[in-house]
Amino acid sequence: MSAATASSTATRAVVAPGVAPDPRGRKPGQHRFSAINVIAFIALALMAIGWLLPFLWAVATAFKTETDAASGAGGWVGESGPTTEAFTSILSQGNVWIWAGNSLWTSVVITLLTVAISAVAAYAFSRLEFRGKKLLYGAVIASIVIPPQVLIIPLFYEMLAFNLVDTPWGLILPQVVAPAMVFILKKFFDQVPIELEDAARVDGAGRFRVFWSIVLPLSRPILGAVAIFVFIGAWNNFLWPFLIINDTTLMTLPVGLQTVISAYGVQYAQVMAQAVLASVPLIIVFLVFQKQIVRGVATTGFGGQ
Amino acid sequence: MTLDTGSGRAGLADTAATRTIVTGDRTGRHRHVGDRGEQRIAWTFLAPFLAAFLLFLVWPLLHGLYLSFTDQSLTGAGGSFIGIANYVEALGDPVMWQSLGNTAWFTVLSTVPLVVIALVMALLVQRGLPGQWLWRLSFFMPYLLASTVISQIWVWIFNPQIGAANGILEAFGLEPIAWLQNPDTNMLAIVVATVWWTIGFNFLLYLAALQNIPETQYEAASIDGAGEWRKLFSITIPQLGQVTVLIVILQVLASLKLFDQAYQMLGGIASETTRSIVQYIYESGFVGYRFGYSAAISYVFFAVIVLIGVVQALATRRRKEHS
Numbered sequence: 054m055s056a057a058t059a060s061s062t063a064t065r066a067v068v069a070p071g072v073a074p075d076p077r078g079r080k081p082g083q084h085r086f087s088a089i090n091v092i093a094f095i096a097l098a099l100m101a102i103g104w105l106l107p108f109l110w111a112v113a114t115a116f117k118t119e120t121d122a123a124s125g126a127g128g129w130v131g132e133s134g135p136t137t138e139a140f141t142s143i144l145s146q147g148n149v150w151i152w153a154g155n156s157l158w159t160s161v162v163i164t165l166l167t168v169a170i171s172a173v174a175a176y177a178f179s180r181l182e183f184r185g186k187k188l189l190y191g192a193v194i195a196s197i198v199i200p201p202q203v204l205i206i207p208l209f210y211e212m213l214a215f216n217l218v219d220t221p222w223g224l225i226l227p228q229v230v231a232p233a234m235v236f237i238l239k240k241f242f243d244q245v246p247i248e249l250e251d252a253a254r255v256d257g258a259g260r261f262r263v264f265w266s267i268v269l270p271l272s273r274p275i276l277g278a279v280a281i282f283v284f285i286g287a288w289n290n291f292l293w294p295f296l297i298i299n300d301t302t303l304m305t306l307p308v309g310l311q312t313v314i315s316a317y318g319v320q321y322a323q324v325m326a327q328a329v330l331a332s333v334p335l336i337i338v339f340l341v342f343q344k345q346i347v348r349g350v351a352t353t354g355f356g357g358q
Numbered sequence: 359m360t361l362d363t364g365s366g367r368a369g370l371a372d373t374a375a376t377r378t379i380v381t382g383d384r385t386g387r388h389r390h391v392g393d394r395g396e397q398r399i400a401w402t403f404l405a406p407f408l409a410a411f412l413l414f415l416v417w418p419l420l421h422g423l424y425l426s427f428t429d430q431s432l433t434g435a436g437g438s439f440i441g442i443a444n445y446v447e448a449l450g451d452p453v454m455w456q457s458l459g460n461t462a463w464f465t466v467l468s469t470v471p472l473v474v475i476a477l478v479m480a481l482l483v484q485r486g487l488p489g490q491w492l493w494r495l496s497f498f499m500p501y502l503l504a505s506t507v508i509s510q511i512w513v514w515i516f517n518p519q520i521g522a523a524n525g526i527l528e529a530f531g532l533e534p535i536a537w538l539q540n541p542d543t544n545m546l547a548i549v550v551a552t553v554w555w556t557i558g559f560n561f562l563l564y565l566a567a568l569q570n571i572p573e574t575q576y577e578a579a580s581i582d583g584a585g586e587w588r589k590l591f592s593i594t595i596p597q598l599g600q601v602t603v604l605i606v607i608l609q610v611l612a613s614l615k616l617f618d619q620a621y622q623m624l625g626g627i628a629s630e631t632t633r634s635i636v637q638y639i640y641e642s643g644f645v646g647y648r649f650g651y652s653a654a655i656s657y658v659f660f661a662v663i664v665l666i667g668v669v670q671a672l673a674t675r676r677r678k679e680h681s
Contacts, residue, residue, distance in 0.1 A: 089586055090487060097482045097489075101496035107554060108500065110522060111511045125520030174407035182393065183400035189408075196415055198667055200615050202636045203656045206643045207422035208414065210430075227414045235407065260399045289504040291618045292636075296644060307504040311622060314510060321514060328507040335502040343491065346498075350559060351566035 108332075115139055115326035122321040139322035140330070149327060151302055152309035157334075159225055159305060160287040166229040167283045168276055175238035176264050180250070190239075196232045202292065209296060223297045224305070228287060234279050237352060241275045242268065278349030281342055288335060306331045426653035433647055444654035454655055456630060457638040458662070460545070464620075464634065465613035467549045472609050473602065476557050480564030481594070498558030505555075505618035512551035513538065513623055523547075538623060541631040548620050548632060555619065556612070560605050567601040568594070607670055614663060635659045 113129045114122050118138055121131030143149050177183070178190050208227050209218070217223030249271070250263050258266075269276070294305045304312070310327050339346060426444055429436040448454050483493045500508060515522045516537035524534040537547040571594065579589050617636035624632060628641060639659065643652030 090485065093482050093485050094487050097479075097487065097493055100479060100482075101493055104496045104500065104554065104557075107511050107515060107522075108503075111514070114514065123520070170406040170410060173403045177400045177403035181396055181400035181403065183397045186400075189404075192416075193411065196411070198611075198663065199415065199419065200611075200660070200663060202615055202617065202639065203660045204415070204418040204422060205639065206649050206653045206656060207418035207425060209432075209643075210421065210425065210649065211413075211418060226410070230407075230410045230414045232411070232415075260396075260403075264403075285502060289502075291505050291622075292640070296640075307506040310504075310506045310510075314506070314622075315626065324510050325514065328503075328510050331507050332503050336499060339495070339499060339502055343494065347494070347562055347565070350562040 111325045112329055114322055115329045117322050119320055119322050122325070139320075139326035143323050143326050143330070148301065148309060148313075149306075149330060152304050152306045153330075153334075155221070155303060156288055156306040159221060160284050163225055163228045163287040164280050164284045166225070167231050167234060168280050170229065171231055171234040171279070172238055172269070172272070172276065173264070175235045176242055176268060178235070179239045179242035180247075181260070193232045193235055197236065205292065205296060208293075212297060218297060219299050219303065221303060224294055224303075227293065228290065231283065233353070234283065237279060238272070238275065241272060245271055274345070274348070275352065277342075277345050278352050281338070281346055282349050282353050284338075285335065422653045422656060425650050426657050428650045429648075430650040430653075431647050432643065432649050436650065440650070444651050445658070447651065448654050448658055453633070454635075454638060454658070457633050457635045458659075460631065460633055461614055461616055461635045464545060464549065464552075464616050465610055467545070468552050468613045469606060469609045471549075471553045472557055472560055472613075473605055475553065476560035476605070477564050477598070477602075479557070479561045480568055481590070483561075483565060484568045494562075497561045500555045501558035503555065506622060508551060508555045509619050509622035512547065512554075512619075513625075516547050516623075541629065544624065544629055544632050548616075548623055551619055551623065552613075552616075560609065563601065563605055563608075564598070567598055571597050603674065610666065611663065614666075635662075 110129075116135040116137065116139070117127075117131035118133045118136055121127050121133055122139075126132050174193075178186065178193075204227075212218045212223045212227075215223070217226070245268060249267055253263050253267050289307060290305075291307045291311075294308045295311070298304050298308060301309070301312070310331060313327065314324055427439055427441060429438060429440050429443075431437075479493075479497055483490065483497075518524060518534060518536040518539065521537070523537060527534055535543055537543050575593050576589055579593060584592070615636055616634040617640070620632045620634055621637055621640075628637070633641075635655070636659070639652050639655050642648050642655060646652075
């Protein structure tokens with residue numbers, strides 16, 4: 054236990070050298086009240102309003118009656134005042150709950166599988182010697198440039214052959230291959246001091262034990278960053294779930310919403326209520342994991358190069 | 359995290375640490391590679407990923423290439439080898455060229471604001487003004503929303519009768535526009551929605567890069583009497599060069615994959631001015647049932663991406679040689 058705590062500061066330095074967790078109070082003297090800071094603040098505020106307004110307008114519309122939403126009368130609140138009608142009617146239809154459940158469990162499974170198989174593979178590429186390593190790693194890295202959209206036809210064909218079309222596993226399995234994540238994790242493992250592992254190995258610990266009880270605890274921040282990213286990607290993925298799932302009860306939230314919108318596109322308040330409901334989980338994720346996400350973008354964005 | 363963006367070997371850039379291990383391996387080759395126990399452990403560690411990699415990436419990639427030389431249909435019919443007929447047809451297909459053109463046009467229109475506005479946002483936020491979490495939340499939050507959600511929000515904003523976009527036009531005394539229905543404006547509407555949706559990613563990349571610029575450089579400049587603008591143009595902007603190259607590359611590759619929002623904002627209707635190449639792959643495969651032809655278009659698209667990658671790698675290498 055104490056070993057893990059002691060090492061956590063060292064890891065932070067390894068994970069994000071230079072990515073300061075908090076930019077506040079960075080440049081001394083910049084908080085002072087100056088003309089340039091006032092202009093900067095106004096510019097920032099205007100941009101933030103511009104970026105928040107579309108979403109706030111969607112939230113406002115979700116709390117209107119269908120009549121007010123369709124006429125646009127009454128501005129932000131509508132003539133009849135705010136109501137939760139739209140929410141109650143979509144939630145009573147039942148499908149939204151099923152889709153949210155499907156999105157949640159498939160995204161969690163995709164995240165766990167992706168992180169697990171990428172981490173062990175990355176560790177092998179980083180620390181172990183085996184024949185063909187350079188060639189294999191080169192192939193994995195090269196495959197980062199393949200856009201998943203290019204593979205939809207043969208993948209669908211393969212799922213037909215495996216009888217996985219219109220099943221949750223047909224949705225999940227093709228999404229667990231993430232060569233970019235293997236690359237990012239290998240880069241991280243390369244920076245973990247090998248002395249820590251050597252000491253444990255001298256004590257007789259096997260490779261897997263070293264990986265499990267020394268490397269993994271040290272890698273928690275980067276594993277978290279990778280996991281959050283895989284989760285966001287899986288939660289929001291549209292094209293593959295849209296192609297592979299046809300059964301309404303197996304749809305994920307983005308695909309389910311799209312079918313409802315195509316069917317009842319004119320019920321604006323309900324459409325917006327669904328949009329708001331679908332966004333709430335990820336906004337909570339962002340508020341809770343803001344620091345990890347900010348670091349995750351830097352790591353996955355730059356690491357993907 | 360190292361920013362070895364100028365290494366010139368796009369995507370193949372290894373860290374210094376890796377290189378050390380590889381060279382170290384060369385001298386001690388027999389000891390390391392010959393170790394059978396370690397070999398077995400390595401393959402055990404690799405097995406789950408490799409299985410998924412082969413099944414869901416390598417095999418589809420090869421099988422897709424094969425399919426592109428057949429007249430395979432989604433219904434199971436066809437499947438006989440027809441040589442390069444699909445490719446000949448694709449290269450003479452005006453819709454394919456139109457989709458490629460739309461995709462390229464979208465990439466140009468979206469990349470410029472997605473890089474420039476993100477940079478401005480990051481420079482302003484980096485000043486450390488109060489409200490840090492609010493700025494980050496405002497600019498990054500849309501990135502967390504599903505394409506279905508953002509599409510509906512923007513369909514609503516661009517609604518010809520009651521949308522906010524026309525409300526703004528009216529406030530300036532201009533005529534309302536049927537943004538998404540009009541072929542002259544529908545791509546622009548998709549670009550605006552995309553900039554709003556995805557700018558947060560580039561914003562955070564720039565913010566991380568700005569935080570990597572050593573504080574001491576600004577302090578030294580202050581001692582020399584440099585003002586705010588001088589520091590911006592002589593320290594900050596030059597140091598962001600490499601990051602900007604990287605962000606542009608990532609953005610171009612992301613923009614080329616346009617599908618979700620363009621498809622959804624137009625309600626699944628194929629518009630001649632917004633149909634992207636990915637949408638054409640989808641339409642020919644899953645609407646027209648022509649798997650073989652769709653696979654051929656996929657490979658044309660893939661070739662374009664590889665070509666861009668090669669050009670970018672060469673450009674980076676030349677830049678590096680010059681400096």
